Amino acid sequence: MEDYRDINRVHWDERAPAHAGSPDYAIERLVAEPDRISDVVAFDRPALGDVGGLRAVHLQCHIGTDTVSLARLGAQVSGLDFSPASLAEARALAGRLGLDVDFHEADVYDAVEILGAHAFDLVYTGIGAIGWLPSIDRWAQTVAGLLRLGGRLFMREGHPSLFTIDDVRDDGLLVVRHPYFESEEPQVWDEPGTYVQTDVELRHTLTHEWNHGIGEILTALLDHGLRITSFVEHDSVPWEALPGAMTVDDRGEWSLTEGRDRLPLSYTVQAVRTG
Template sequence: MDYLAINKANWDERAPAHAASAMYGLDRFADPAHLSDIVRFDLPLLGDVTGLRGVHLQCHIGTDTVSLARLGARMTGLDLSPASLKEARRLAEAAGADVDFHEADVHDAVDVLGAGRFDLVYTGIGALCWLPDVARWARVVAGLLRPGGRLFVREGHPMLMTLGDDLRPHYPYFETDEPIVEEDAGTYTGDGTEFASRTTHCWDHGLGETITGLLAAGMRLTGLVEHDSVPWNALPGHMTADDQGEWRLTDRPGALAATFTLQAVKEG
């Protein structure tokens, strides 16, 4: 079985549990002003997206996609998991958000959605680790954007992704040919749900590899900010949450870059 089938089975099983979890808080979208914690964090760097034609790659259950639509963007969401998209469509309908969702592997996004159609490509937390080749992803991003269109991505920092429970590097910082294969009965929402599809295949990508891939695809880097927080308990027992749902190292939070926000524009 290939990595796509393995990961798809895992996400299909996670999706209903995530939709019911307090972490995603789908019930809070009953308030028409509510935005996901992640998009609310992004706002100072994201800026005004009113009227932009946007696509959210690897959109999962759509909380960030719907939030971007509430900010005035004309949003499309794409994900490989039909169970995730079922929850996303249900959320968008309940929230009164006009979002167009498509089921596809992210690498097929240009074929499915069309080339050069978007002003904004948005990729949220926890997306790039599921892709084996970050340069290939960068070419997809460039293919979707019109000249002058913008990429916005906030992602787990590759240094964070190397760390094990003992805060020592256990996983490769750089992209590898072979995946990191993990077995986990639960999920990051921490609600105790156990799944039958426990295997995942993932990859880390060095910051330089991600930037180089985007430059090679014809993108121009316009911003790179590193943050000391991450929106899930990435290192259980070592992190403390703030009232915005961001987690930092309890001891010396400034010692670790936990996430980064990268922005780039397609050269025209």
């Protein structure tokens, strides 16, 4: 059986230039406006607080729009991703912005070996990251391995409850069909297109993904010596997760058009390494 990383890497390699050219990532606005940060980091900023002077790493950084945004807020940032095409776009963006951000090509589970143990004040990971990983426990072990004592994890992610939804019926009811809990075998998807506006015709449509329940995520962090300091569920996500049933606001966040209080769509968790 082909390795899930190889399958997913060609998927992301193909999408990286399409994403960089899409108005949804707003790269030209980042270049044109010296104080601009990504919509994702702008959403996170009130909870994220002051990151000035922090040694930070952005895991699964993709094309680097959130990574350079952290740098614009004053952090000394490293970005890590397994997709060389994504990192090419990230390095090009950092260069256009005149920012000193170092990017590393590696699987997230190899981050400690590549970047060094207990070297960071902040581990940042954003929307759409952990679903590509088969083991949330290994991810939490990696986070703990990267953080210095007292260092902090900041993660906002799509809610596992959202990822159980198959579709929205004509009467507005949500259909739960997919696994909530982590499974040994991946969910295998073969779907055209991507989550941003693009005219690029994409050929690599196969992906392997995993859901991870909230209890599994928090327990994994606790098991690896992190103390949960904040957990907040949100009624929005930064992409149209349920097409035709959502409305976008002026922040670029999407919520259910009807009954938005029915389903958590994303969450933010913060944790500090204590042991």
